Each structure stands twice: as structure tokens, then as C-alpha cells.
Amino acid sequence: MTEYKDNYIAINKANWDERAPEHSRSTGYDYQRLVREPSYVSEVVQFDIPLMGDISGLEIVHLQCHIATDTLSLVRRGAKRVTGLDFSPAAIKEAKDLAVKAVGGDKLNFVEASIYDALDVLPPASFGMVFTGIGALCWIPSIKRWAETVAALLKPGGRLFIRECHPALWAIDETVTDSLITGIPYFERDEPHVYDESGTYVETDHVFENTKTVEWNHGIGEIVQSLIDAGMSITGLVEHKSIPWNALRGQMEKIEPFGEFALKEGRDNLPLSYTLQAKKNA
Structure with a gap:
């Protein structure tokens, strides 16, 4: 496992470089609709709106922005400017292409870097909000270093907004299709879990x-x-019974609105995602 831990950035980058162009072409993302419809906001951000509230005039940094569908959506929700950071050059290319093609893209900026190198490419204490979308934290080994990076990027009084897959769901063995069986550690461990x-x-x-x-x-x-x-x-923590993709094959169904997926049975038995908000102390 040590070989994977030592080389996790290179391994994951190769995977995401191959995924990025496929994601921008897929109907599973809102990429093409964001280009066609100047006022459209991604379904992920639509879900976030009630808890996120007003972001008008904020300078935001979107960590692990991928192909920027949510990044652009934050601009369309009123952000003054949004900087997207991602370690995948292929994802950054798709993000920059989206900024060129879509209305609102002139308020976007992108930097290529890993999460732990954010302070090497972005000015500290410069952002009113750090935004992290769903499916991001599982790619980093130390949540402590992530939290320190978030705090360092924010101005005093600045806020963090994150909606993420629930660690209780990450702990479920997704190869079992007829019941909820834990097979992955819930708590952070030094050694990673390797998928193929x-x-x-x-x-x-x-x-x-x-x-x-x-x-x-x-x-x-x-x-x-x-x-x-x-x-x-911490200013808010809400657990949800849905998630934006079919995370457990055979056990989930699509629900409306926002294209979310929920358990077919026992929806009160397992949290699938959560929204966490925090504010940097003055």
C-alpha cells in the first residue's frame, strides 16, 4: 500500500485526466446546458441554494473544481469572481473552455495545483468563501492539512461551504447490491483504499x-x-438522504428535484451526504 500512498497524486491525476473530457461530453454533467442556457445553474448548486443563501459580491475559491460546472454556477448565483483550483490539467482545460463558451465565464479564473499546494498559487486570506463540491475530500490523505488550507485562504470572517458524500456512505461496500454492509474504514487511516x-x-x-x-x-x-x-x-451541519449519483448500484433510485439518488428502501437508515458550513474566526 505504501507505493500507492507515495504516488497517489500521479495515479489519481492520470485517472482524472482521462475522465475530464468524457465528463464534459456526458449528459451526467450540466456542461452543455450551461453553455446553451445563460441563466442555468447546475443541479448540484441548485440543491445547495437554500443553505448557501446569498453570495452576491463574494470572491470565492472553489477547491477541486473539476470541469467547473459548479464554479460557473456560483458566478451565476451572484459571486463577484470565482477561482477554480484543480490538480488535473485536462480538467482545467475543460474548465477554461467552458469559461470561453458560457455567459458569466469572464468572472472565472483557474489555477492548476493540488489542494495542499493551494497557498503556493493563491494569495492567503483573500477569499470571502471557500466552496468545495461533492466527491472531493476522498482524494486527500489528511483532513487536518485540508482544514488548515481552507482557513489560510479565507479572510477573517470568511466562510466555508461544503456539501460532500457522507463518510458513512463511503464506508459501505458498494460491491454488495442487496444490503448495506460496511467494508471500508469510516475513520481516516494512514494507508489508503485502492480501487480498480x-x-x-x-x-x-x-x-x-x-x-x-x-x-x-x-x-x-x-x-x-x-x-x-x-x-x-462551525455554523451549520445538515445530513441529507440523497446524493447526486447512483452510489450503490441496485439499491438506489433517482428522485426529483435536482437529479438526486436515494435509497429505494430504508431511507432513514443511512445518511448519504451532508452540508457543512464554518466561519473563520476574526
Whole structure:
């Protein structure tokens, strides 16, 4: 496992470089609709709106922005300017192409860097909000370092907004299709979990060559405490019964609105995602 931990960035980058162009072409993302419809906001951000509230005039940094569908959506929700950061050059290319093609893209800026190198390419204490979308934290080994990066990027009084897959769901063995069985550690461990999967989470005919990914789970308590230790105050924590993709094949169904998926049975038995908000102490 040490070989995977030591090389996790290169392994994951190869995987995401191959995924990015397929995701921008897929109907599983709102990429093409964002180009066609000047006022459209991605379904992920539509879900976030009630808890996120007004972001008018904010300078926002979107960490692990991928192909920028949510990044652009934040601009359309009123952000003054949004900077997207991602470690995948292929994802940054798709993001920049979206900015050129879509109304509102002139308020976007993109930088290529890993999450832990954010302060090497972005000015500290410069943002009114750090936004992190769903499916991001599993790619980083240390939630403590992530929280320290978030706090360092924010102005005093600035806020964090994150909606993420629930670590209780990450702990479920997705190869079991008829019951909920834990097979992955809930808590952060030094050694990662290595997956080898032939596809991606959207429909595509592409045959992938880079199929391995290296991932970590982080418990809710670990995430919350890391933010507190980094000088943040928790202002909200809401658990949800849905998630934007079919995470457990055979056990989920699509629901409306926002194109979310929920358990077919026992929806009160397992949280699938959560929204966490925090504020940087003055």
C-alpha cells in the first residue's frame, strides 16, 4: 500500500485526466446546458441554494473544481469572481473552455495545483468563501492539512461551504447490491483504499486505460474538529438522504428535484451526504 500512498497524486491525476473530457461530453454533467442556457445553474448548486443563501459580491475559491460546472454556477448565483483550483490539467482545460463558451465565464479564473499546494498559487486570506463540491475530500490523505488550507485562504470572517458524500456512505461496500454492509474504514487511516474500476460514474462508451484510484475516508468528527483546530467556528451541519449519483448500484433510485439518488428502501437508515458550513474566526 505504501507505493500507492507515495504516488497517489500521479495515479489519481492520470485517472482524472482521462475522465475530464468524457465528463464534459456526458449528459451526467450540466456542461452543455450551461453553455446553451445563460441563466442555468447546475443541479448540484441548485440543491445547495437554500443553505448557501446569498453570495452576491463574494470572491470565492472553489477547491477541486473539476470541469467547473459548479464554479460557473456560483458566478451565476451572484459571486463577484470565482477561482477554480484543480490538480488535473485536462480538467482545467475543460474548465477554461467552458469559461470561453458560457455567459458569466469572464468572472472565472483557474489555477492548476493540488489542494495542499493551494497557498503556493493563491494569495492567503483573500477569499470571502471557500466552496468545495461533492466527491472531493476522498482524494486527500489528511483532513487536518485540508482544514488548515481552507482557513489560510479565507479572510477573517470568511466562510466555508461544503456539501460532500457522507463518510458513512463511503464506508459501505458498494460491491454488495442487496444490503448495506460496511467494508471500508469510516475513520481516516494512514494507508489508503485502492480501487480498480473500468469506468466512471457517468454514462460513456470510452474504454479507460487509467483505472486505479487512491482514496481515503474521513469521519464527520475528524472533519469538524480539524476545522475547529484551524481557527474556524462551525455554523451549520445538515445530513441529507440523497446524493447526486447512483452510489450503490441496485439499491438506489433517482428522485426529483435536482437529479438526486436515494435509497429505494430504508431511507432513514443511512445518511448519504451532508452540508457543512464554518466561519473563520476574526
